Amino acid sequence: MLTRPPSPEARSPSPISVWSEDDADASSMASSSPSDVVPALTRGNSIVSSTSSAQTSMASSVIGEGFVLESHDDVLTVPDRYQIDADLVCPFQILDCERVFADIRHFKVHVFSHFKGHELPTSASCFLCDRKFANGPEDDAAQAWNAVLSHLAHDHYRRGQRLATVRTDFELMRETAGSHEAVCGTAQRGVHDECGEKSGQEATRFDEKHDHKEKLDVIVAAPPGGNNKSYATATANCILYAADRELFGIRRQGSSNNSMSVGEIFADAQRSNVGHKTLAKRLRRLENKAGFEGQIKQSISRLLEVSKSEVAGQRVVKFVTVYFQDADGSDATTTAVLLNLLPYTCAKDRTVRYRATQLVAQILAVLSAIDDDLYRMIRHELIKRLYDKVPATRLEAAGALGRIVENELDSDQEGHDSDEEAAPTLLDKLLDVLQNDSNADVRRKLLLNLPITPNTLPYLLERARDKDAATRRALYSRLLPKLGDFRHLSVSMREKLLRWGLRDRDEQVRKATARLFSERWIEDCASTKAQASDASTVDDKLKIHDASIPALLELLERIDIMNSGAENGVGTDAMREFWKARPDYVDAVAFEDDFWDKLSPESAFMARTFITFVCQSDADQRAREEDRIPEVTRIGFYMQKHLNTLLDSLRAKEEDNAEQEFIVEQLLHIAHQLDYTDEIGRRKMFTLLREAISTADLPEEITRLAVEGLRLVCNPNAAGEREFTSVILEAIAEVHDTILPPPPKEEEQKAVKTIMVNLKCLHIAQCMLENIRGSLQGNVHLESMLSNLVIPAIRSYEIPVRERGVLCLGLCCLLEPKLAVENTPLFVHCINREH
Known part of the structure; x- marks a missing residue:
């Protein structure tokens, strides 16, 4: 409960109103002079007169390394957190506040300062137990909170309890979050909480302190729980002063928007992305005022120490970009801000370097023109940041230089670039970073910002093999469509x-x-x-x-x-x-007669992929598209036509047969997808494929597809497999019979043809062995092929024939394990001899 001491003569006026009689045992009450002021919310709080100096006797009470700090009234004081009896911890640790106090008065002042002069909640709950406090109809506005803080100090802290079991008051958090009352000194304070405009005039500060001192006297003289309006007003103002409104730079409620200062505008900009354009207009109205340039540089400079993860910092950067969007690069304010930021790009602190580079890059991106000298300075500093050890800094520099090099290339093409070596040198550096930077974000930034020219295009397209998936995806989803x-x-x-x-x-x-x-x-x-x-x-x-x-x-x-x-x-x-x-x-897609009569490689491939897509689709899709799939007889007719055309061109020794071979291959692929329940169509395709296999002049790829198609035409059971092997061996025999006894003068040609025919027969046998699953034993056709074709090929002196014979023997061993055991020494011998 807010009360005054029993007797003004017995005790000097307290420097803060949140003091109750039950706090008498909380701290020693050293007498203070009427010049005592409310301690500021800094790490060092003064509890002595401003005319006094630090007591050297306090050195023994300092924990750890002894040092003192200068308070708001220029007095060297020992920070509370280093005093032995400092046990009063701020309960607002959820706001990242870690202040510790020894004096209960200073403890209450600090807790009340979190509300920044706003109206206090009418109820309060203890942070360590279930006890609750509420204001009565006639009680003062701070009654509940004064009581809970006294309870917290005497019933918990003074008895050794700490905030290890602290309970979060979610009702309080919701209420303070809705009205922006609770503000902490670090995480929740925001970026420009210290952006309030300080006049720097000591006389004004003294007047403000003297004015608040008079209000303290009113508080002391006022009756506890009374309805004195001046008492309540002085209480709110005193708490507001204790929170140091000037330091935090927060406007009082009800102030006019038209009279906002630079610091207040930046404070509003950090709270939300909404309204940045309006705030930028208000900031432009202040451009003609004295000291504007220094104030905006000071406000922007306060952003440099804000970490990248702070949301408020990103909002201020966006606001600065909006403000400079309509500015001219040669404008005095723009130039002054950029010149002020450039030295910080080389700062030792990584956060300062990042923020300075980010601000320069963002401002540079929105400027339509810039002074040549300033441009060269910015370019020089950004090139140095291109090799910064912090990836985030390199990222900002890469984005800015990507736009700069595009402008330099344009000016070079127009003949306006006096330094002809500048653009290629910068471009070479960026391409080197694109290839070798260890951070994927930097590479991706350059990938999307570098100009697309004949010189840069190969470097950009090779990012399709980048080790980072997001960079590869950016190439295919953003760069190539834009190309x-x-x-x-x-x-x-x-x-x-x-x-x-x-x-x-x-x-x-x-x-x-x-x-x-x-x-x-x-x-x-x-x-x-x-x-x-x-x-x-x-x-x-x-x-x-x-x-x-x-x-x-x-x-x-x-x-x-x-x-x-x-x-x-x-x-x-x-x-x-x-x-x-x-x-x-x-x-x-429509397969009319005219389509098949004028088949080209592209149309044949389109038909093949379409039929494959329909046959591999679900049942509903196949049912819808079944009418457009040609019959087996029809495909067989067109296959026969194109096979004859291909054979004629091969026998005529024409050189350009690639297109016709490709068309036949696509027709054979189509034949693999057809339904052979139609017996007439099956017999037609069976005869056609057998003739194709027995033709020695056909390319090996066509022969392979024909053998696979013949296996599909035959039944899939064991009887169908025996029929398949019988037909293949007959085709091999027909191919082998093409070797006729030539005249004596053509012995050399006969040798060459013998090798080619043997290779063709072995290739047909290889394709057959790849398409059967039965055992080698009991199949007289396979045993005959092994004895009459494969083994003689292995014994051949011609290396190509011997290699293909070993391959066929290996396929036979897969069908017969016993044969594999018997021929293992042969395979080892071939490996050792590198056959």
Whole structure:
């Protein structure tokens, strides 16, 4: 309860109103003169007159290393936390307050200062027990809190209890958070709590102290629990003064927004991101006032020591950016602020370096023009920060220099750059950081900020192999879509980007690559097909066009589908993701007779991937698209046509057979996906594939696909496997019979042809062995092949024939374990002889 001492003559006036009679045993009451003032909220609190000096006798009571601090009234005092009897801990430890006091009066002053002069809650709960206190109808506003603090000091602290079992008063926290009453000296105070404008005039400070001293006299003379309005007003003002309003820089409630000072504007800016534009306008109204430049430099300088994790600091940085957004780089205030920040970029403290570099980078990003001399200074300092040991500082410097080098390249192209070596030198440094910086955020920052030129593009695209997944994802999701038409890239680079992205170990990178292929690259081709003239706009190129099969065929041609469309090529992966992402193109596919009559490598690959996608889809998808899958007889007819065309070109020894071979391969892939329940179609495909296998002139890839297709046509049971091996051995015999006795002058040609035919027969046998699962024993066809083809090949003096014979023997050993044991010495001998 707020009371006054029993007798003014018995005890001198107390320097604070929150004092009760039951605190008499809390501390020794040294008499004080009328000039005593309320102690300031600093680490050192003075309890003696300002005219006195520190008592040397107190040195023995200091714990640890002895030292004193200067208080607000210029008196050297021993900090409370180093006094032996300092046991009164501030209960607001949840606000990161760690103050400890020996005097209960100073303890109460400090606790009340957390409320910053606002109206106190009408109830209070003990922080260490369940006891509660509440104000009565006639009680003073501070009655409940005065009582709980006295209870806390006498019933807990003085009896040895500490805040180890402190209980958080959530009702109090909710109430203070809603009105912004509880403010701590470190974490919750914010960035610019010390940004209040100090006049620096000692006379004014003395008047304020004298004025508060008179109010203290009113408090002492007022009756406890009375309704004296001047008493309540003086109490609030006294607590506000004890909290040192000037130090914390917080405006009194009800002050006019139009008369806000620079410090008050920055204090408001740190509380929320909302209203920064309005605050920036108010700050601009103060530009013509005297001392404005010094005040804004002081306010910005207070931000330098705020850590990166502090949210209030980021808000102030954003506010500073908003303020300078419309400023001119040659403006006196802008120049003064930047010149004031540049020395701090080389500071010893890592937080100061980071904040100074961040502010310079952010201000530089919003300026439309800047003085040349200032520009060179900033450039020089940022280059040094590019190699800072703190990654966050390097990150800010990299972002700023990425924009600077773009401007330098533009000026160099226009012929306005007097230093021709400047831009390449800076660019080389940034490219070196892009390749070698250990921090992924720095590399990603440069990846997204460096200008895209023919010189920088290879360095940017190689980030597709960066060890950081987020950097690789940024390349595919942000840089490549921004790059423009993908056709400006080389064919090999397109294929590499697809292969690296679609086969990345990170799922998000794979998804970003699939979106790039199915949404951006296809639209680049579709926009070319859709435009009727050269008058297309940027919006036309960015919009989603209707499905266009010619655009899809062009896209396949642009990624060199003949090389990337192999069985395990990246083209297969790309089209699988394309059909999943673009159902409009799935609906647009139609296999008319004209489509099959004019097959090209791109259209054949499109048909193969579409049919594979439908056959591997769920039952509903297959049922919807089943009508568009061609029949086995139809595919067999077109396969026969293209096989004959390929054989004719091979026998005519034409050089350009790659396209026809690719088309036949795609038709064989389609044959692997068909349904062979139709007996007529099955017999047609069986005959066609057998003839293809027995043709010695066909390439090995076509022969392999034909053997796999023949195994699918035959029944999957043991009888079907015996039929399959019988047909294959017949084909091998037919191929071997192509070796005819030549005239005596052609012995050398006969030897070469014999080697080629033996290699062809062994390749067919290898493909057969890879597609059977039965045992070698009991299958007379396989035993005959082993004795008449494989073993003679192993004994051959021709190395290619011997190597393929050993490979076939190994496949036979997989089917017969006993044969593997018998031939282990042979395999060891081949390994030792490096065969």
